[in-house]
Amino acid sequence: MTRFANAFAKGPALVCFITAGDGDTAxxxxxxxxxxxDVIELGMPFTDPxxxxxxxxxxxxxxxxxxxxxxxxxxxxxxxxxxxxxxPLVLMGYANPMTIRGPEWFADECAKAGVDGVICVDxxxxxxxxxxxxxxxxGVSLIRLATPTTDAARLPxxxxxxxxxxxxxxxxxxxxxxxAAQGSIEEAVARLKAASxxxxxxxxxxxxxxxxxxxxxxxxxxxxxxxxxxIVKQHGDSAPGPLxxxxxxxxxxxxxxxxxx
Amino acid sequence: MTVQSPNSLRSYPDESGHFGQFGGRYVAETxxxxxxxxxxxxxxARQDPAFQAQFDDLLKTFVGRPxxxxxxxxxxxxxxxxxxxxxxxxxxxxxxxxxxxxxxKINNCIxxxxxxxxxxxxKIIAETGAGQHGVATATVAxxxxxxxxxxxxxxxxxxxxxxxFRMKLLGAEVMPVTSGAETLKDAMNxxxxxxxxxxxxxxxxxxxxxxxxxxxELVRDFQSVIGTETRAQMLEAEGRLPDMLxxxxxxxxxxxxxxxxxxxxxxVAMVGIEAGGHGVDTDKHAASLTGGKPGILHGNKTYLLQxxxxxxxEAHSISAGLDYPGLGPEHSWLHEAGRVRYVPITDSEALEAxxxxxxxxxxxxxxxxxxxxxxxxxxxxxxxxDKLLVVNVSGRGDKDIFTVAEALGVEL
Ligand SMILES: Cc1ncc(COP(=O)(O)O)c(C=O)c1O
Numbered sequence: 001m002t003r004f005a006n007a008f009a010k011g012p013a014l015v016c017f018i019t020a021g022d023g024d025t026a027x028x029x030x031x032x033x034x035x036x037x038d039v040i041e042l043g044m045p046f047t048d049p050x051x052x053x054x055x056x057x058x059x060x061x062x063x064x065x066x067x068x069x070x071x072x073x074x075x076x077x078x079x080x081x082x083x084x085x086x087x088p089l090v091l092m093g094y095a096n097p098m099t100i101r102g103p104e105w106f107a108d109e110c111a112k113a114g115v116d117g118v119i120c121v122d123x124x125x126x127x128x129x130x131x132x133x134x135x136x137x138x139g140v141s142l143i144r145l146a147t148p149t150t151d152a153a154r155l156p157x158x159x160x161x162x163x164x165x166x167x168x169x170x171x172x173x174x175x176x177x178x179x180a181a182q183g184s185i186e187e188a189v190a191r192l193k194a195a196s197x198x199x200x201x202x203x204x205x206x207x208x209x210x211x212x213x214x215x216x217x218x219x220x221x222x223x224x225x226x227x228x229x230x231i232v233k234q235h236g237d238s239a240p241g242p243l244x245x246x247x248x249x250x251x252x253x254x255x256x257x258x259x260x261x
Numbered sequence: 262m263t264v265q266s267p268n269s270l271r272s273y274p275d276e277s278g279h280f281g282q283f284g285g286r287y288v289a290e291t292x293x294x295x296x297x298x299x300x301x302x303x304x305x306a307r308q309d310p311a312f313q314a315q316f317d318d319l320l321k322t323f324v325g326r327p328x329x330x331x332x333x334x335x336x337x338x339x340x341x342x343x344x345x346x347x348x349x350x351x352x353x354x355x356x357x358x359x360x361x362x363x364x365x366k367i368n369n370c371i372x373x374x375x376x377x378x379x380x381x382x383x384k385i386i387a388e389t390g391a392g393q394h395g396v397a398t399a400t401v402a403x404x405x406x407x408x409x410x411x412x413x414x415x416x417x418x419x420x421x422x423x424x425x426f427r428m429k430l431l432g433a434e435v436m437p438v439t440s441g442a443e444t445l446k447d448a449m450n451x452x453x454x455x456x457x458x459x460x461x462x463x464x465x466x467x468x469x470x471x472x473x474x475x476x477x478e479l480v481r482d483f484q485s486v487i488g489t490e491t492r493a494q495m496l497e498a499e500g501r502l503p504d505m506l507x508x509x510x511x512x513x514x515x516x517x518x519x520x521x522x523x524x525x526x527x528x529v530a531m532v533g534i535e536a537g538g539h540g541v542d543t544d545k546h547a548a549s550l551t552g553g554k555p556g557i558l559h560g561n562k563t564y565l566l567q568x569x570x571x572x573x574x575e576a577h578s579i580s581a582g583l584d585y586p587g588l589g590p591e592h593s594w595l596h597e598a599g600r601v602r603y604v605p606i607t608d609s610e611a612l613e614a615x616x617x618x619x620x621x622x623x624x625x626x627x628x629x630x631x632x633x634x635x636x637x638x639x640x641x642x643x644x645x646x647d648k649l650l651v652v653n654v655s656g657r658g659d660k661d662i663f664t665v666a667e668a669l670g671v672e673l
Pocket of ligand 1: 390393470509511515629
């Protein structure tokens with residue numbers, strides 16, 4: 001069984017995002033795992049994070065200002081994999097840093113570092129050739145995004161070639177801003193699950209344990225990002241403690257849906 | 262529509278929006294359905310004689326087209342004197358500076374707002390650097406009564422106060438963008454962020470021949486009126502096609518608009534002028550073809566200024582309209598195909614050409630256009646006297662007088 005399959009097998013999973021190079025990333029990742037994160041998304045900083053709201057934009061720029069390079073991100077990933085052999089690790093970011101040395105190079109580095117999956121915000125299925133084939137060749141999952149604007153006619157193309165899980169972006173917008181109405185999430189997840197056999201995780205705008213618990217009742221996973229990134233900003237090098245506490249509160253909310261299911 | 266032969270240079274992009282390896286649709290999934298819709302609607306509009314008729318009529322009655330093809334006698338004479346004996350072509354200016362709002366930008370804005378209304382969109386957004394595209398967009402939005410928001414880097418808002426006030430007079434809301442370096446690239450990021458959250462009712466009028474497919478194609482098509490007119494005007498004036506076309510390349514819309522109708526005429530040479538800033542051997546320039554390499558940004562694959570990790574580096578040019586770390590994908594492709602030659606011109610060369618044009622022809626050119634004019638010393642020295650060269654004077658320089666005064670150390 002893959003790490004992804006394992007992580008989603010027990011019931012709804014908590015997926016936690018932080019930006020690589022923002023703060024003490026290794027300790028922050030350990031805090032997320034200790035708090036009960038089931039899947040880790042590690043953001044690759046980019047100078048032009050077009051799909052992100054202010055919190056993650058600033059995290060990108062902080063990481064770059066500290067001199068974070070692509071090689072550092074793969075080092076962080078490699079060491080994470082040594083410390084946490086079973087927790088799925090996803091790299092999330094933008095096309096240019098991922099493809100600049102060629103997709104084969106990137107896929108190879110992911111495989112060597114023990115990265116399980118990749119989310120690339122600005123490569124839709126139409127441009128799959130840019131990255132998808134290289135990742136699949138190396139056994140790294142390409143995790144695609146589905147959104148409220150992804151209609152039934154498009155969905156098969158989005159699902160084709162994707163694996164690991166499907167990330168449902170619950171609002172048309174950028175990270176960290178609005179929160180979608182629960183009703184619309186339920187409807188969308190039902191539609192997505194009917195069309196696919198991979199787990200569906202829901203994110204964008206999720207902050208509180210209450211929200212996370214509500215989503216966990218209908219989806220296979222809950223993704224939280226900006227709220228973590230804000231904790232890193234606020235606490236700097238002493239972020240691990242607050243990160244772990246906050247993760248634990250979300251994990252409890254998400255995992256309680258397992259028992260009640 | 263003319264039927265293109267399969268090996269025509271004018272038949273690109275291909276069905277998936279690529280010019281060779283360049284172009285494409287590198288956007289978030291949320292935008293993808295809208296981009297596909299836009300393409301469908303654009304295809305339909307192209308087939309619709311009423312759409313074309315309305316576009317042509319507005320260009321004539323609102324923009325003031327056709328713009329003149331002006332034989333520039335004193336500039337011609339000046340460069341003939343400097344050139345080796347028998348060299349120094351006859352120089353023409355394509356006068357886009359005489360358009361309403363003072364640049365070629367309005368051609369594209371007219372086309373896109375007609376598309377927006379056709380698609381039933383009720384709100385307009387745009388990015389702007391110097392404010393020229395912002396002013397042109399605010400102008401067409403006012404003309405058609407649509408609310409309009411212009412995203413502009415906070416630094417540019419500060420540097421370009423007159424244009425900010427123009428936009429406000431025209432009824433636009435100007436949103437200063439405080440992320441990143443607070444210039445054009447960041448304004449484009451912010452416009453994309455706003456668009457993603459408002460796709461249902463908002464149309465994004467992109468200001469140059471770049472961005473996700475079909476923007477590079479449709480902006481080029483709307484701007485091709487420049488080249489189509491030039492062709493007819495030159496045939497009428499000289500009975501033949503020009504030997505060389507010269508245009509400044511920021512995102513590339515005035516250049517591709519001038520070049521595209523001539524791409525299949527091998528006897529017409531074309532030169533695109535990039536902003537060389539302090540020099541392409543420094544880190545302060547905006548010459549993405551000369552100093553960059555292919556990458557993905559703002560929806561398309563194209564040449565970009567970037568480091569070895571694919572992080573985008575800041576551009577620099579004295580001309581705000583050329584101050585962008587990329588360019589439209591069709592130029593990247595024409596560059597690699599060798600059909601168009603791209604040459605960098607520095608800030609100081611552009612400043613010199615700016616003054617020369619004012620003094621010799623009584624025309625104050627935009628600093629962008631001054632980059633094209635600044636290539637004349639090197640280009641004219643190699644061309645025989647009986648050759649014909651056209652410079653695209655893409656805009657007028659009223660907007661630039663403060664920048665030029667400062668660069669020349671003059672206090673106003
Ligand atoms: C007068 C003028 N020329 C040229 C440009 C550069 O844009 P493009 O390369 O799209 O023509 C601008 C952009 O603001 C402009 O205002």
